Amino acid sequence: MTASDNGVVHLADYRAPAWRVEQVELEFDLDISATRVLARLHLRRGAGAAQPLRLDGAGQELHAIRLDGRALEPHEYQLDAQSLTVFAVDDGAVLETEAGLAPDANSALSGLYLSGSAGAGFLLTQCEAEGFRRITWYPDRPDVLARFRVLLRADRQRFPVLLANGNPAGSGELEDGRHWAAWDDPHPKPSYLFALVAGRLEQIEQDYTTADGRAVKLRIFAEADAIDRCGYAMDALVRAMRWDEQRYGRNYDLDVFHIVATHDFNMGAMENKGLNIFNAKYLLADPQRSSDEDYAHVEAIVAHEYFHNWTGNRVTCRDWFQLSLKEGLTVYREQQFSAEMNSATLKRIEDVQVLRRAQFTEDAGPLAHAVRPERYSAIDNFYTATVYDKGAELVRMIAGRLGETAWRRGMDEYFRRHDGEAATVEQFLAALGDANGVDLSAYLAWYAQAGTPQLQARGTYDAAARRYRLDLRQRTAPTPGQARKQALPIPLRVALLGADGRALPLRREAGAAPQDECVVELDAASRCFEFVDIDAPRVASLLRGFSAPVQLSTDQGADDLAFLLRFESDGFNRWEAAQQLARRAFERVLGGAQNVPELDIWCDTLAGLFDDAALDPALLAELLTPPELNELAQPCTPLDPAAVFAARERLEQALAQRLGAALEQRHAALLKTERGGLDGAARGRRRLLNRCLRLWLRQDPAQAQEIAATRYVLAASMSERLAALAGLLADGAESGEKALQDFERRYDNDPVTLDKWFALQATIPRPDTVERVAGLLRHARFSLRNPNRVSALLMGFAARNPLAFHRPDGAGYVLIEQALAEIDSLNPTTAARLATALKDWARLEPGRRALLQAALQRLAAGARSQDLADILRRTLGD
Ligand code: 0A1
Ligand code: ZN
DSSP states (O other), X not given: OOOOGGGOEEGGGOOOOSEEEEEEEEEEEOXXXXXXXXXXXXXXXXXXXXXXXXXXXXXOEEEEEEETTXXXXXXXXXXXXXXXXXXXXXXXXXXXXXEEEOGGGOTTOSEEEEESOTTTOEEEEEOTTTTGGGTSOBOOSTTOOEEEEEEEEEETTTOXXXXXXSEEEEEEEOSTTEEEEEEEEEEEEOGGGOOEEEEOOEEEEEEEEOTTOOEEEEEXXXXXXXXXXXXXXXXXXXXXXXXXXXXXXXXXXXXXXXXEEESOOSSSEEOOTTEEEEEGGGTOOOTTTOOHHHHHHHHHHHHHHHHTTTBXXXXXXXXXXXXXXXXXXXXXXXXXXXXXXXXXXXXXXXXXXXXXXXXXXXXXXXXXXXXXXXXESOGGGGOSHIIIIIHHHHHHHXXXXXXXXXXXXXXXXXXXXXXXXXXXXHHHHHXXXXXXXXXOGGGHHHHHOOSOOEEEEEEEEETTXXXXXXXXXXXXXXXXTBOOOOOOOEEEEEEEEETTSOBOOBOSSTTSOOBSOEEEEEOSSEEEEEEOSOOOEEEEEESGGGOSSOEEEEOOOHHHHHHHHHHOSSHHHHHHHHHHHHHHHHHHHHTTOXXXXXXXXXXXXXHHHHTOTTXXXXXXXXXXXXXXXXXXXXXXXXXXXXXXXXXXXXXXXXXXXXXXXXXXXXXXHHHTSOOSOOSHHHHHHHHHHHHHHHHHHHHSHHHHHHHHHHHHHHOSSHHHHHHHHHHHHHHTOHHHHHXXXXXXXXXXXXXXXXXXXXXXXXXXOSTTHHHHHHHHTTSTTOOTTXXXXXXXXXXXXXXXXXHHHTOTTSHHHHHHHHHHHHHHHHOHHHHHHHHGGGTTGGGXXXXXXHHHHHHHHHHHHHOOSHHHHXXXXXXXXX
């Protein structure tokens, strides 16, 4: 796809490639500062009239160019900063180029780069979305699928391990202490899935036999100090491979599957064919250093990357507008897997939390975009919560609409039709629909329309007619570039609960078979649905399981929500009732009310549940947690982050007081249980233990701080240690500072764990955290070149610490502004991501708003990278 006006690429301009590559042979002479790449492209004319061969390229030096073995004269080709054009090329021709690269100078971490230090680090690549063009000249677009053969040569001492995609195809010695390794990938793939890794790495290995009988060597590679933390990832990989066989009938398709861990990575991980590369923070896990959340991430992301082998690699995307075709679908598959491995209810709660915190806020702000956008100027900026998480919700809705058997049938058809191809969202919907004789095209509107639908529900009961009527109405507010919105198909899972809390039998018409739960689909701006033969409904439970990514408002009172919180059998909606109650209490408190009945109802209902032995401790911990600050702040305009913070504090304080001595008692009881285990029950108990401690710290600070300080030292797991430390720091306790020093000493040499130390400090909810973060920027272990460090310290501060970041004097803004200007010249992807934390400036109260706007304008004036410029331009609404 070529960029048209001002580097903006439009979906409507898509043209099939003029040239295809049948096969590509790559030869690398690897070196930290001077790598040579020979590329041999076997070319085929593609669609349309004969055109010159235009290849993407960026940053490398051209040392030689030959067509069918003949060196080209300068007038036969044209080279500029973004491309190489060869004028007269015949169908079937072979183009050879030789390029020179400097991996150690590549701070953008896209293309071929160095992880770690020049002396001890290793070389690796990141090609999605457009990194391959930084390695060699190529039609760097996902709809050009080629067979890759790769030959790697390097010094044996310095680079003992040489990996690329596909199956191993030989290795041997060369002169002068060098060696070689050849790799052959039999599956045609787009260039964004290319990868190589070279360096001194250790490995663990496991044999695996696929359901269709292929023997596969699974290997995980990491640097020596990390290899003993790869066992859990291997375990998760094996479980993910079996799961994909059983649930989707998908087998692995190479003789080896390799994963490599690096501390220098722009994202979470990457699904390169047969050679996944992982950000170490999502691969390494051990009981002493990893929290329960870390374990869950490793399991989910290992599965995610593995699942991409079919949803992304075997069937890839026609163009980058279709990104959610692979990402939304793979996130959904990953969510299904995690739900089946753990508690489905908790997983759903966590997924919805992520959606609300990251995606709903994105959808409501200046960076709102459709799951399938229609234009972009920097594709790296579209690896967003909308494309990933809302995309997964769309797949979930469609899967729910079809039902389990039909969903599987549809997916089988999708793979059957498009294996080995680059597909579109339309083709996905068509395959799913055709396999089941249904028309799913109405769901395409969900992919095209940005913004979160607001769904209003009103229930009325006619006792005489024994009818319950549900009125639904939807509306989506305008988003940038999309003033007018259409009605979307919204499936709503509904139950009616009777006075005893049990689901009443539901019938849409007289004589129909009754159901405990019904799905109604709102397919217009408004509609009403009736249920007949209904006796004495107490309350409606709507949008069970969060059946559509909408914002629901109902006419239910606080008593109705309390009833749901007590009796609802759908775990998700039970939690949701607690969230809604807390939200109502919050709004009243924020509005200045002294006497807030909703707050009492919330506290009393939770206190009633607190001793319920039948309640899953993990769910109880979530019930006891009000929505986080960013969620609560969402509807507030003008926004005063300090007032939001104070109001939420009052909620926490009220709950802590209401629970009183029970907190200490429950905490003590949980401390006596087995605390080190990794099973779901132990994790659940820890979650509640930690939540009790946080509330107890508010209820009885003096005593709880003492216990927290001990808990820090005697922690049976990292989750305990982190919770104790975070609690002490939030309280400003002296013992918190001591514990921080201890933490630094313990983990000084472990980057993944030291990031927790940076993040903990960045998120201390106190105004003077600004000065603390400024000091940490000068810490010997801090570097703006490392995305994980930037994310821990600066993203932690800007996105997860509204009280400090939005300090009224603007010091937080200046701090981020200065850091961003520097990161921009090092790593545009990281700069752009950090800048998204500034997106809500226009909603702030006038004082902060002016300060942040000025900082954004200064940044925009000086932005060097297209990535950062794009985010700032859209943020400022220019
Ligand atoms: N496809 C990967 C995410 C990813 C995207 C871009 C990257 O570099 C800019 C790296 C990874 C995934 O979904 O896991
Ligand atoms: Zn992905």
